[in-house]
Amino acid sequence: MPKHSRRFTNILQKLDKSLLYSPEEAINLLKNFSSVKFVETLEVHIALGLDPKYADQQLRSTVILPKGSGKVVRVAVITQGEKLNEATLAGADVVGSDDLIQQILEGNLNFDKLIATPDFMLLIAKLGRVLGPRGLMPSPKSGTVTNDLKNAISEFKSGKLEYKVDRTGILHVPIGKLTFDTDDLLLNLQALQDSIDKNRPSGSKGKYWKSLYLSSTMGPGIPVDVSLLRDIKTV
Structure with a gap:
């Protein structure tokens, strides 16, 4: 007892x-x-x-x-092209493409929320074994797989x-x-x-x-x- x-x-x-x-x-x-x-x-x-x-x-x-x-939320975004700059301007703390996927596979998880654009859905599937147990795997239902990066980043940072x-x-x-x-x-x-x-x-x-x-x-x-x-x- x-x-x-x-x-x-x-x-x-x-x-x-x-x-x-x-x-x-x-x-x-x-x-x-x-x-x-x-x-x-x-x-x-x-x-x-x-x-x-x-x-x-x-x-x-x-x-x-x-x-x-009341918590400071660190947001990471996996995307490419013009969306990289959009995510940075929207306040994302970590932004990347294949390089960020590799960092995550190596155990670098310096974020609290991970957002990805739909064009990376197939590539981020390999992250399941790393992110799944931590509840960080992006999904459309949770709003973490989206093309509207500005709104998604703002919402998660604000509560x-x-x-x-x-x-x-x-x-x-x-x-x-x-x-x-x-x-x-x-x-x-x-x-x-x-x-x-x-x-x-x-x-x-x-x-x-x-x-x-x-x-x-x-x-x-x-x-x-x-x-x-x-x-x-x-x-």
């Missing part, structure tokens, strides 16, 4: 395990609990009524967080993120830094909720949202009343 630190144990004693908290209460509690020397990330953990082993119950999509993620359920049907999504205003974090949470609802898989049956927990990087998971999500009020 894992042992908790004294700090973590003291925090757990301040939580009422019999309660489901409102989103605002949970965020404010995590803010008050935070005592580490770095800025923690607010994380959302959502158990959905999905069994991902069935093709029609898989959930993978993207969401643009209206208040951003667009990809999410998907794990093998147990649970989503784990970071939605901002704990230093954000509570209302800003609530807006990001609302955006995620709307995206999850709009992208509900066709094979989903019965109760879709089963449970929701909010936590910080070094904080406890706080259970949230899912029915209160749609009642979030922000200024």
